[in-house]
Amino acid sequence: MDKKHENCAELAAKFEQAEHELIESERLNRAKSYFLAQAVHDLRQPLQAQRIFLQLLQNTKLSSEQQNLINKSMASLENMQTLMDNYLDLSRLDYGGIKYAPSKFELKVLTDKIAEEFSALSSAEHKHLQYIWCKTEVFSDQVLLERILRNLLSNAVKFAKDTVVLECIANDTDITINVSDNGCGISAEEIPYIFDEFYQSGQNPEARKKGTGLGLAIVKKISAILHTEIQVESQVGQGSRFTLNIPRV
Numbered sequence: 001m002d003k004k005h006e007n008c009a010e011l012a013a014k015f016e017q018a019e020h021e022l023i024e025s026e027r028l029n030r031a032k033s034y035f036l037a038q039a040v041h042d043l044r045q046p047l048q049a050q051r052i053f054l055q056l057l058q059n060t061k062l063s064s065e066q067q068n069l070i071n072k073s074m075a076s077l078e079n080m081q082t083l084m085d086n087y088l089d090l091s092r093l094d095y096g097g098i099k100y101a102p103s104k105f106e107l108k109v110l111t112d113k114i115a116e117e118f119s120a121l122s123s124a125e126h127k128h129l130q131y132i133w134c135k136t137e138v139f140s141d142q143v144l145l146e147r148i149l150r151n152l153l154s155n156a157v158k159f160a161k162d163t164v165v166l167e168c169i170a171n172d173t174d175i176t177i178n179v180s181d182n183g184c185g186i187s188a189e190e191i192p193y194i195f196d197e198f199y200q201s202g203q204n205p206e207a208r209k210k211g212t213g214l215g216l217a218i219v220k221k222i223s224a225i226l227h228t229e230i231q232v233e234s235q236v237g238q239g240s241r242f243t244l245n246i247p248r249v
């Protein structure tokens, strides 16, 4: 074999080796994510039991000091459960444990349910949810779409000054869902990072405390499964708008 052919053969062998190593490291990565999902799933069970015991304790005769301590304990338990749910979603998404199961459904049935829930949540924070619905059939995964909307709306309610908007628009080619708020907004420099795992901006320290920095990372991974794109428009001090486009099939 001449020198040129020898180099080619060597390169091909190296390429094959690198490909093999990549496949193996992806397999190990998925196995780690699977392990994490199982661990988090198991950890949620005793937390759930603890929640039930605390609820039972709340219904007994308690001094105001004890009641106050139980309320704090319940709030921290709820934070932990939210964190666990986010870790579970992310690790399931990473090992491929969340599958795309599309079906045809009426969008309004889904958005009515979510709007009702988030309207109550907004009122509890002295904010208002404006809901603009449209009646149209969608072909998508209802459970995953709901998760995206819940994550976007919980951010919008958390960051809004006083108003959140959930707006659905249907035309011949696609269906657009906008989730907007009139909150602190996101700077142009920060927008590329908000979908990263654990990224939280310092704009609103109070809202930051209420989060995990995982919601939008989950949104990004789910939107890739749904083959939808999420766009963000925002102005600091004015508010933000997250737009989801679902193509008609």
Ligand SMILES: Nc1ncnc2c1ncn2[C@@H]1O[C@H](COP(=O)(O)OP(=O)(O)O)[C@@H](O)[C@H]1O
Pocket (backbone or CB within 6 Å): 155, 156, 159, 181, 183, 184, 185, 186, 194, 195, 199, 200, 201, 202, 203, 207, 208, 210, 211, 212, 213, 214, 215, 216, 217, 239, 240
């Ligand atoms: N509607 C919004 N208004 C202002 N900032 C937002 C909004 N949605 C997301 N962000 C920014 O993106 C970060 C990441 O969001 P997310 O992944 O949902 O994390 P979390 O809500 O747990 O902080 C937030 O901490 C915040 O800085």
Ligand SMILES: [Mg+2]
Pocket (backbone or CB within 6 Å): 151, 154, 155, 211, 212, 213, 214, 215, 216
């Ligand atoms: Mg969030």
